[in-house]
Amino acid sequence: MPLTGFMREREYLQCMHFKCLLDGGTINQSIPIVLPITTEDKERLNDCAAFTLRYEGKTVAILRTPEFYEHRKEERCCRQFGTNNTGHPYVKMIHESGDWLVGGDLEVVERIFWKDGLDHYRLTPNELRDKFKALGADAVFVFQLRNPVHNGHALLMSDTKRRLLERGFKNPVLLLHPLGGWTKDDDVPLPIRMNQHKAILNERVLDPDSTVVAIFPSPMMYAGPTEVQWHAKARMCTGAHFYIVGRDPAGMPHPEGGDLYEPTHGSKVLTMAPGLTQFEIIPFRVAAYNKKLQKMDFYDPEKKEDFEFISGTKMRKLAREGENPPKGFMAPSAWKVMSDFYQSQAKKS
Numbered sequence: 001m002p003l004t005g006f007m008r009e010r011e012y013l014q015c016m017h018f019k020c021l022l023d024g025g026t027i028n029q030s031i032p033i034v035l036p037i038t039t040e041d042k043e044r045l046n047d048c049a050a051f052t053l054r055y056e057g058k059t060v061a062i063l064r065t066p067e068f069y070e071h072r073k074e075e076r077c078c079r080q081f082g083t084n085n086t087g088h089p090y091v092k093m094i095h096e097s098g099d100w101l102v103g104g105d106l107e108v109v110e111r112i113f114w115k116d117g118l119d120h121y122r123l124t125p126n127e128l129r130d131k132f133k134a135l136g137a138d139a140v141f142v143f144q145l146r147n148p149v150h151n152g153h154a155l156l157m158s159d160t161k162r163r164l165l166e167r168g169f170k171n172p173v174l175l176l177h178p179l180g181g182w183t184k185d186d187d188v189p190l191p192i193r194m195n196q197h198k199a200i201l202n203e204r205v206l207d208p209d210s211t212v213v214a215i216f217p218s219p220m221m222y223a224g225p226t227e228v229q230w231h232a233k234a235r236m237c238t239g240a241h242f243y244i245v246g247r248d249p250a251g252m253p254h255p256e257g258g259d260l261y262e263p264t265h266g267s268k269v270l271t272m273a274p275g276l277t278q279f280e281i282i283p284f285r286v287a288a289y290n291k292k293l294q295k296m297d298f299y300d301p302e303k304k305e306d307f308e309f310i311s312g313t314k315m316r317k318l319a320r321e322g323e324n325p326p327k328g329f330m331a332p333s334a335w336k337v338m339s340d341f342y343q344s345q346a347k348k349s
Contacts, residue, residue, distance in 0.1 A: 002027060005106030006035040009069040012101065016079050019229065020274050028275030030229035031221065032080065034071075035063075036097035042068050045102075059109055066104040071097070081223050087255025089184055090221045118180075118194055121215040128175065128238040131212050137173035139164050141242035141282065142235040144249070146179045146187055146220055147312070148196045148338055150330045151296040152287030154205045159298075160244060160282055161210070174211045175240055181219035184252070190215070192341045199334035222252040224261030225269040232270055236279050245270055246284030295328035320346045 007015065012032055014022050019030040037045075045051050050064040077084045077091045086092040113119045123131065132140050141160050143153070157174055164172040176197060180190050188196075194215075201208040216234065221227050227250035232243050248259060249266035270281045288307040290297035299307055310329060318325055319342035325335060 003029070003033055005063065006103045007033055007101075008067045008103035009101075011103065012069070016076065019226070026275050028229055028233045028273055030226045030233070030273075031223065032076070034101045034103070036071050036094075037068075037100050037102050038098040039100065041098070042100045042102070050104075055112075060112055061109055062107040063102065063104040064107065066102050068100050068102050071099050071101045073097075073099075080221070080226055081260075082226075083254075083260065085255045088222065088252070088260070090219075090223070116191065118191065118215060121194065121213060122180070122217060123214040125234075125237045125239075128212065128214060132173055132175075132239055135173050135210070135212070136171050139169040139172040139242065140175055140238070140240040141172060141244060142175045142177055142238075142240045143244050144177055144179065144216070144231050144235070146183055146193075148188060148193060148330075149176075149200050149205075149334070150310075150315075151205060151328060152289075154200065155287050155296050155298070156244065156285060157206060159285070160242070161207075164242070172210065174206065175235065175238065176206070176211055176213045177216045177235060178213075179220050180215035180217050183220045184222070187220070188338075188341065192337060196334050196337040199337055200331055203331040203333055205331045205334075220250070222250060222260075224249070224251050225266045226250075228266040228270060229273045229276060232273075232276055232279055232281075236276065240279075242280045242282055243270070244282045244284060247286075289326055289329055291326075293328075294326065316342055319343070 003011065003021070011021060012034060014020060015029050015032045019028065021027040021029045045066065046068065048066065050062055051066065052059045053061045053063060073095050074084050077094055081088060081091055084091060086095055114122070141164065143157055145153070161172050161174065178190070178193055178197065197213055200206055201211060201213070218230070218234065228245065231250065235243060245267045248261060248263035251259060251261045251263065251266070254260040267281060267283055270276060286299040287296050288299045288309050290306055291308055292306045310325065315325065319339045322339060322343055
């Protein structure tokens with residue numbers, strides 16, 4: 001059965017050891033959905049049949065028939081991330097959290113609004129299904145992202161739509177689904193990214209008539225192939241059929257150098273993951289800047305001298321210094337959003 005609240009120990013063990021929930025069928029669940037609490041809170045709440053969860057002084061939910069169990073942090077981190085190195089920011093947060101986990105049935109009092117001007121993008125899976133139906137979609141393909149969209153990303157999304165049309169679909173719809181929870185300090189903040197995505201659509205780099213933009217509320221855990229299953233499973237719940245996956249999805253550098261995860265494993269794991277095999281995985285084709293054509297293009301190793309790979313580091317440097325990227329790298333108004341942000345950050349520091 002699907003989760004009805006924060007994981008009880010049985011569900012947690014299934015997730016940790018099998019990456020699935022097994023009661024009543026096999027449901028992919030690679031990431032634990034848990035609530036850490038302190039020893040003091042556990043002792044205070046131990047005999048309660050239910051208790052409220054509050055955020056900024058407001059009751060948001062009621063947790064019923066709670067079950068407390070030990071938060072074995074080192075084991076959790078090793079199983080979830082493949083490392084217990086606290087140079088990994090999410091591993092660090094886990095080690096700083098409570099020594100107990102509490103599971104139970106969750107009753108949400110009312111829909112949660114962040115009141116940050118972005119709530120209209122926070123659509124539930126059922127609301128997204130209704131959107132796709134209203135658009136008459138016969139195929140939905142998803143692009144997961146936590147970064148600004150450059151024209152290489154747009155090329156990949158447009159090419160995916162072209163390929164789906166060639167396969168006989170009449171109205172493929174793109175779900176552009178940026179991650180909207182916690183991210184690392186050096187990632188671009190959500191409001192800036194949403195403004196950048198809006199500019200991309202306004203300039204029609206992506207077709208606004210066949211694109212749905214919504215926020216995926218999960219935090220970014222940087223758990224590599226384990227986390228990418230969560231990303232795909234969540235989108236499958238929206239009724240999507242196709243999932244675009246790139247190099248090193250949900251990855252990050254190892255705190256001591258190199259890649260933390262093998263860059264191709266994420267896409268390979270998705271093609272085999274229990275409970276996800278009905279979801280068609282579309283591998284990320286490598287795009288780079290074609291200096292001859294002055295646009296982003298699919299990389300051709302036989303013409304490698306024509307191509308330039310513009311790294312995130314180089315992009316940030318250009319933006320901070322108020323310079324423009326090569327023509328055709330990013331829509332001008334979208335670049336301005338990024339440039340204004342990085343220049344404001346430079347002034348603050």
